Amino acid sequence: MMISWHTAPRHKYKGYVYKPDVDEYDDGNRKASHNVYVEGKENFMHTLPEFYIHASPYSFLSFEQFKNHIDKHLTGNREFRP
Numbered sequence: 001m002m003i004s005w006h007t008a009p010r011h012k013y014k015g016y017v018y019k020p021d022v023d024e025y026d027d028g029n030r031k032a033s034h035n036v037y038v039e040g041k042e043n044f045m046h047t048l049p050e051f052y053i054h055a056s057p058y059s060f061l062s063f064e065q066f067k068n069h070i071d072k073h074l075t076g077n078r079e080f081r082p
Contacts, residue, residue, distance in 0.1 A: 003030050003060060011066040014074065016050065017042045018066045031057035036069075 003022055011018040019042050021033040034053035041047050053069050055061055061069070 003032050003058065007060075008032075009060050009063070011061070011063045012039060013063075013067050013070050015039045016070050016073075018053075018061060019049075020060055032060060033057070034061060036066075036073075 005022050008020050008022060009018065015038060017037045017039050019035050019037055021035055022030055023033070024030045034055050035049035036051050036053060037047065038050050051073065053061065053066075055065070
């Protein structure tokens with residue numbers, strides 16, 4: 001199933017929000033950027049994500065995957081991959 005804006009999750013955990021961005025290309029292909037914002041800032045205009053999660057651009061992260069990334073981020077382990 002192709003990813004879509006309409007099915008994008010919005011996970012919240014420990015003060016962070018997962019808000020993926022979906023880009024559609026001329027060939028109809030769609031890719032997700034896995035953006036993480038500080039909770040409360042995710043809807044401000046021109047706010048950059050706090051950080052990005054490097055994961056497959058063809059699917060969204062589950063809550064468990066997001067939670068694992070946040071836990072690793074908070075402990076300083078930036079090398080974690082899903």
